[in-house]
Amino acid sequence: MSGKQVTDQQVNLYMKLRKDYSQKVSAAKAGISESSGYRIEKQALQPKRGQRNWRTRTDPLESIWDSVVLPLLEQDSDISPVGIYDHLCEHHQDKFNPSSRRTLERRIKQWRHLNADSSDVVFVQHHEPGRLGIADFTRVQYPVSILGEVLQHQLFHFRLPACGWAFAQVIYGGESFAAFSDGLQNALIAAGGVPTEIRTDSLSAAYKNRTEQDDFTERFTELMKHYGFKATRNNRGVAQENGAIESPNRHIKAQLEQALRIRGSYDFTSRSDYEAFVQSIVERRNRRVADKLAQEQRQLQPLPVHTSVNYTEHYLRVSRTSTIALKRVTYTVPSRLVGSRLLVRLYDSRLELYLGTVLTETLPRVYAQGSKRVRSVNYQHVIEALVKKPRAFRHSQWRDELLPSDNYKHIWSHVNDTMMADKACYYIVRLLHLASKTGHEQRLGEFVVNEIEHGRVPSIYDCEERFAYPPAAIPKMTVHQHALSQYQSLLHGGNHG
Template sequence: MPGTRITDQQVTIYMKHRKRNSQVIAAAKAGISERSARRIDKLDEQPLSNKRQWRTRIDPLESIWDSIVVPLLQGDATLTPVGIFDHLCEFHTDKFNPSSRRTLERRIHKWRALYGSSKEVVFLQTHEYGLLGMCDFTHVKSPVTIASEPLKHMLFHYRMPASGWAYAQVIYGGESFAAFSDGVQNAFKAAGGVPKEVRTDSLSAAYRNHTNDNDFTERFNELVTHYGFKATRNNRGIAHENGAIESPHGHLKSQLEQALKIRGSYDFQTREVYESFVADIVARRNRRVSDKYAVEQRQLHALPRTMSVNYTEHYLTVSRTSTISLKRVTYSVPSRLIGSRLLVRLYDNRLELRYGSDLVQTLARVYASKGCRARNISYLHVIDALVKKPLAFRYSQLRDDLLPSDNYKAIWEYVNAHLLADEASYYMVKLLHLAKQSGCERQLGRFVAASITQRQLPAIRECEAQFLVIASNIPTITIKQHSLSAYSSMIPGGLHG
């Protein structure tokens, strides 16, 4: 309109719409005349800066800003606006009104932008295909249980940041070399190749951290040489330098937690089922980057023909109790091995028992809590010997460990309370022996436990009749009918001789 000045906002709106519209349309959208639009296009019309330079109200921070707040900001750059606000409310109520909190926060933000110290800068990285693989351990906080027993575990996480392809493995112990070696080698195998560089944090399983040099441990050096990659690590105590693996830690665990909630249960029947569940989640993530992974896989070095050593070796003699002890854990072994000297290969999740070069037994590894001892006892290893002296069951130090499930523990409590001492031991040993013979440990335990709830203890013969199936061993006899001529040849001179 004539006599009305064009504001800075109108000029901004006009210039915005002028990029995509004609002069007439842009002028209409900005609420100015076409003549004014022509002047703007010719740079004849300059925006007028008519902002006031005076205050319209009293500054509420005038009495405390220069004398109190600024010295605090200069003294410690980590002080937060909330911390300063709390200090003013507590000790300077005569000069500061709590209603000025937002004004205080804006003023602090502006002061730090003008006079504050430098901040850390995130430098985005460009990753080449096949160049880098990153790995680390991360703790899982989800309350996962195995057969209702809490599962203490963590994840070994490997990732190639160029493509985003990842691998995760459930780890039941700590950040040991066996866990690291097993995880990284399985990751290489799943990826189909080895990157040029593998980066970790300062793992004590890989580096001698008591020195300032990047010295490898002997076993880690063998692993590096075997696969031919370059090993690097971030600075000690600065985890965010491994941001390409630290941030995906959170994404992976969040996706795992969501999948567990959708599943409706944190309980799994066995460790193997849970490991498969985790593998499916990682595979789901990898399918989203399959095109980039296909490009990166072509840049990886070929795998060696054999895996490197991912275990430690220990020589142990089986005691007369048919057990061995390793890492504060007592394991039972088949009684036929009593007195034998075995080579035990200790992996992160299992023990391999070897007699000479022959593998005789594989046991699930158990980890003892700090300062405590643990046991991994199986009745299957000693029940044949226990049948010969069943009364030894009652006061055996391994009695509670020999009971394989809660059902059998409930059965023992019942028979111990309702039968004579010898009869209770005899019944329990015979029941365990039947469980081994029939191969129906769980079904037998549920059957007897269900009968006990009805105050009826089934006899051992009744259990045998239902669960012990003895296969008939009737030999197959084939009868061949001989010809008459064969008989005649046995008579001297023939039939008419």
């Protein structure tokens, strides 16, 4: 067009169109005049103007580039442009204008492209179906809570990179072998098979990490043999080598957080509810790759008949206080077990207590943070013993932990202030005993608190009448109405007079 320089792109487009269109149409489509098209074909088009080779303004870095900036760049390749900028503003104000920051950044970037050492390169991988599975732990930052109490947890994340199928499991402790083994086995079961290779980073649950070689732990070696996979790991400190799981870690956590925001609350009524929520989000992601998973499952190795060990075993004796201690946590156990020696199988989320070969109790696992010691107290384990000596409740070290909810803490606070000491202990212990026997712990606590708020403390007898003795069921009676003709049979052979 008149007054505009014809670009190389327009020339190329014109010549391409000229194969199928006339000179006039091709010129119009290329955005040039017909005469320009004529000159292109005659190779008489005016050449493009050369680029200027002079500056239009004074170089603002001329006085400091060779003497100050270059020595810093050559001294340390990790010095950032912002660091050099701050240094110039502080120590070379007479030679450097702070408004030249962008010029400085562009000049440093250009110099490093031309003179710096080679950079890391990401090599895109090709994953064959059935060959590779990648596992990792990832910490969760969004504030999930259970009934208002913050839930400290992380996710075990497993992925088949060839098809994009993923598995996630909530982990409540650290990166232990029990958590890794349980998560990995559940992932393989959910996937329907075992890949040839399982890749992780240098997990202490799987590697001794004494050498750069694959110095597997004994338990991890047994797990490998049981499922028949080969274990590999990336180089220490090079997370990008596990890029097929590191990036999905961020994606799945972001998706979970967005789903929680849409849900409108981060609070759940129980751990199982939160676990079901996580599972529903993961299944929603997996539905998008269901057809690819079906194809990869044909290449997976079959699962073994039985699962492998995903727990550690400990032999513990129950103390006189009806407790056992494990991993800096003291757990109460049913008082009938006092003095017995138990086999404790420690899983990531629970403890299983065996007396001989008999499973006698399952306890939720509690984790101690740092070097602190904590307790897990269940009043139902000791209430039968406590009801025989209720005065022991007042000065018990477990007193606050024996109260199962805020309602019972409120009840104890009220009766402790309004009753004699012995009577207050007797009342709260009998109330806990009633809650244990009837299974109406929550309803009983709510009833008593409601009565207290109305200025009355219900007696234990009143509570028993309401919760311990369910109302007798009214028997159902079915009355059949006889037909009138049946009454006639009563008159035969009778007296008529």
